[in-house]
Amino acid sequence: MSENKPQLKKLNYPINGELRRYLEKYKRLTRINIFYDDLLRFQGSISVFDKEDKDTLWVRVYYNGFEKEEIDNSLKKIYTLLHSDGDIKNIQFLNVDYIDFCTFGNSQPFRIKIRNILNDNYTHFYIKKADASRVFGLELEHILSPNRINFLVFGDTLIEEHILGIPGDVFLEKNLKKCNEHEKAQIAKEFVKFNERCMIGLLGDMRSYNFVIVPIYDFDQIVFKIRAIDFDQQCYEGSFRLYKPHLFKENYPFNRLVRDKLNKDAIEQYQNEERSILVKRLLDSETRLLDLLEAMKSSKLAPIEHIVQLQEEIYEFTLDLDFKKANSMGEIVEVALNFMKRNFKYEDFE
Incomplete structure (x- = not known):
């Protein structure tokens, strides 16, 4: 942790x-x-x-x-x-x-x-x-x-x-014990996908009380989704670890579900699925996203020391030299999304 x-x-x-x-x-x-x-x-x-x-x-x-x-x-x-x-x-x-x-x-x-x-x-x-x-x-x-x-x-x-749902910390305390084994596996899958979205989009501080669990009734089962509800730490932290929800001690029970219910191949499958569907969303909203990135690049969102630290840590994670050339949090997000488009294709998973 x-x-x-x-x-x-x-x-x-x-x-x-x-x-x-x-x-x-x-x-x-x-x-x-x-x-x-x-x-x-x-x-x-x-x-x-x-x-x-x-x-x-x-x-x-x-x-x-x-x-x-x-x-x-x-x-x-x-x-x-x-x-x-x-x-x-x-x-x-x-x-x-x-x-x-x-x-x-x-x-x-x-x-x-x-x-x-x-x-x-x-x-x-x-x-x-x-x-x-x-x-x-x-x-x-x-x-x-x-x-x-x-x-x-x-x-x-x-x-x-207001974003509807059960706060993650409340869900862990009161609801998780009522879930059957299939539901726990489904929550584990969603946590893997949620972790990927936060990491790629640089949404930080996603501890259990900053996201909600949304139960959806579907025929004879309950499907769970996970949604962020707090966006204060968007593109702010210098440590790359703080953009990975599974590393927070508050989220340990969710991370334990992932380890207990999913093997390595399943985790990689769900990570790749989320990355590929994210690329589809990028392409579907390309003009709006480009406008947003221009606004982000013109905005100060973090102290310079955070930007320098994050540049180096993401480079070590991806070995993509473009991260070292990024001079703002907006540019880091832009490089990250371009990295996704180069390496993942939605049609591979259709």
Whole structure:
């Protein structure tokens, strides 16, 4: 197990003009009447406990009466932007049940619960401080993974939809023991593929509480998928080990499943499958990806010493001299994706 740990307080990097133009081109920019900093003006809070009376590290916040109505209306409009392209004709049926604030971690998000009073259905979304690393992580996930991400940016405020699933650490504690042997083998397969996506896309710090397990019912079985939910450490760390989820001690039970349920040939098969399907995604979204990489190359995403360290470590892993020529995190990602296109072909696995 790796003893390396990511820096506890990651530096935040602003969204520059190139990235903002990219976001405008691909309909990620919007206009809203409330900013992240506005929500910080709460007047009181109480701790939020889970069903087992454990502190969740979130607090429920409250605002002055004269501010609450304006804040609630703005949050309901944000919900319509995420889910109905800003159509507000049914906004009177929406209610803001609560606003929670997380004091733990880098992004310190607000979590908003919106409920439809007609049928009692509800959903969540998050408001965070916009950070270039986080935005690039969301976009790369949207392009390179099998998942789609819904988010919007206005000024220095980031709005993210809630990603459904069971947090990985909770799944290990409460759900894994209920899985049969076939399900455990299927989870092992998905963890191998998830590990490949994170490593190739340079998404760091994927410890068990930063991804979710998504159970999907399919005829007479449950199929499990794994999704990242935290993109703060996108292209930031200098150590290549920190982009490999299987090396975190928090993920040891998942790694043990891989060792117990899959032999070497099966692991290599699933790694190659994920690499080849990733190449297909690259080709399907080539124009958008090229635009994103240009924005990444123009952005500072990590201290220079992290870039130098990562250049050397990935070169030792791949022996591709192009990594030594990369001068930014964006260029390292570009070289990594070009390496994938040269060495893996989707049609080989069709």
